[in-house]
Amino acid sequence: MSPWALSAFWFGTAFHWLVILLSLVPANVLHFVGEAHKGTYVGLLTLIGAAMALIIPPIVGAQSDRRGRRLPYLRLGVGVNVVGLAVMAGAVSGLSGMGGFWVYVLGFLLVQFGNNYATAPYSALIPQLVPVRERGRYSGAMGMLQAAGQLLGAVGALVVSLLKLPDAALFALVGVMLLLPALVTVRGVGDADRAAPVTPASAEPEQPWTALFAYRPFLWVFVTRALFALGQYSVQPFLQFYNRDVLKQASPVTSNLYMLAAIIVASILSALVGGRISDRVGRKPVIYVAGTTMAVTALLFLVAPGFGAALGLAVVFGLGYGAFTSVDWALGSDAMPSRASYARDMGIWHVAFVAPQFIGGPQGALLDWGNAQTPNLGYTLVFGIAAVFFALGVVLVRNVPERVAPTGPQPA
Template identity: 70%
Template sequence: MTLSSLPAPAAPTVSPWTLSAFWFGTAFHWLLLLIILIPANVVGFVGEANKGTYLGALTAVGAIMALVLPPLVGAHSDRTGKRLPYIRLGLAVNLAGLGVMALAASLMTGTNGFLVYVLGFLLVQFGNNYATAPYSALIPQLVPPSLRGRYSGVMGMLQAVGQLLGAVVAFAVGTLNLPVFVSFAVIAVVLLVPALITMRGVPETATPAPELAAGPTLSWQQLFSYQPFLWVFITRVLFALGQYSVQPFLQYYSVDVLNQKDGVTASSLLAGCIIVASILSAFLGGRISDRVGRKPVIYVAGTTMALTAILLLIAPGFGTALALAVVFGLGFGAFTSVDWALGSDAMPSAKSYARDMGIWHVAFVGPQFIGAPQGALLDWGNRQGDNLGYTLVFGIAAAFFMLGVLLVRNVPDTAHVKTAKA
């Protein structure tokens, strides 16, 4: 299946910093939740023996929202021609979910507390994913192909800065032993303020121009028959599987493998090293991809992440692990710098940007399901002795990264061709 080149906006109507502000808040929100707060809260509810299984199950349950909502909400956004109302409503539900989680973690214990906590997490997932699909449509809709690498790089950099801020806050919370509701309140504020910046900066009429909206609306079968989209989707799934194979268990790895007494502080430092390095490579990677294409950047980034995932298993101490985290961060930042640009370049029809970007987003959040089998595998392997569970989980993550590197070769060089013509 082939499609003619889509018309594109001649010039951006919003700055990359304003457009990326919401993603900054979202990155802070998810890092503090997934890497720091949720793992610690789960142990408080269910204890040490089953922490991996319950954490993996919670992550998988939340992923249901990420699978179902973005394509449906995106399609509805395309039909109404609006983006901002969806972001507003999603943000409100997200904030309500954070309140429920804070209530459960602060005042409740045992199974009942965990069930209320799960309900809050589902509201968070619902709200965040409800907002994401219409938001994801803004880059391909408002930014010409020749500048998408730069915009994607800024988005990747602000994502990393948001994550760094999350790691700093987590370190402060662990050091000062602050009440858990304080962390949830900080998450809510840092999510809300950047979201308001984006919503105020993006025109209310940020919809496709008439000539763009006249393009075809593809069925799902046609969409996945379009080779650029198909291979971008598959490779994004693989990179996400690698990330989610390890990310939820970083705190437990710090204690069980690196022998750190304070898992929250140790995992915050590891995350901080990853993020600081990724800020630099994210900013540079996006600009480089506008010149040489997206795929060469991903080749280097994915290989770097795979190798460091393996080396972390044999790190002789916490200092070495921190150094490896820096190397991993360089690869991760380079990948995120071209992620949005590669996805935007693969969109076949301007008439269904939000739906198709919502489906593309599923490729990143849907693999959160890997947390359930990986959590069970982690617990099973560790019961065999010698931290076998971590060897299996980190090894599988490295395999996902390398498979993504190998298969990204199949993505047609549409991005570089469009850039060269621009």
């Protein structure tokens, strides 16, 4: 099974979320609610997404484990996701009376439900099908295609912006770029999914989910992943506003996309080698370098004298981010305690990445409050908090044992 076929859906998901969260949602929310409340309502949508991502993956993952199948959930989830994109596009365009912020929120709920429904069973495929000795290579492919999807998402959003096409065109592009890679993964994995079902009857007994956090490798992987995600989500929803308010860009949507492109191109370069290096030297040394780089550059963004300097910092940040993503899946897969519950446990592991989206709510309110006190104070607060989270992730990842193999039988 090719790592590129297995990773294709993650490419589509990366394209999907970059365009939605970093381009469409900030601009659409500003259109619906106005300048004074933009941070608060972007934070609200972030909270809604985090709530669904917290609840859905472990439940759906457990059901997938009982059935011993992954791909049917992927198909259904992608279908619901595409319907949600259509509702969001209709709300922005005002088609057939669909206009309005709360219709937009309904579409966002469908998008979140569908994507999270697909993600937990999909996440089980690496630990289920890939031997421990090859997980760094597969994780590197995941990281590289994630970065490539984000890059193409930024380019696609930029082209639509420059051509002054309606937002509906960008929503349609997102739908296509999610659906086609999902089909590649379904076709590439199909036989393996049927040939290697995972059920409690064919492996060791399933443990209750609460026992996961008594298993030290999983506990520390979960905690450190959550800290890195908290750092990311502390600033990611507000980068477009940072370009406008701090860097004084005349076209913050366009300049934000250039900055994202710089981060992503750099992350592709480091993701190409990070996973393979981790197979030789271990996962943690890569995390140490990556997390330190992200923490330092998060602080340097606050003193960037202009857009050019910020763009250079974006490249440095991207090198760290790509190195982190290149080992992220391998580190998580190594820490799974049982083959009987791969999808459920990977769904809970995925919560460590998506639940921190809750930080967008208080961070959005903090941004608005700080900026109301002193111009741009809000950005100092949220970027500073992000640096603290990255630094804590670096410090605590030392507690993660290296190359922990699950206790059940391994795929050949």
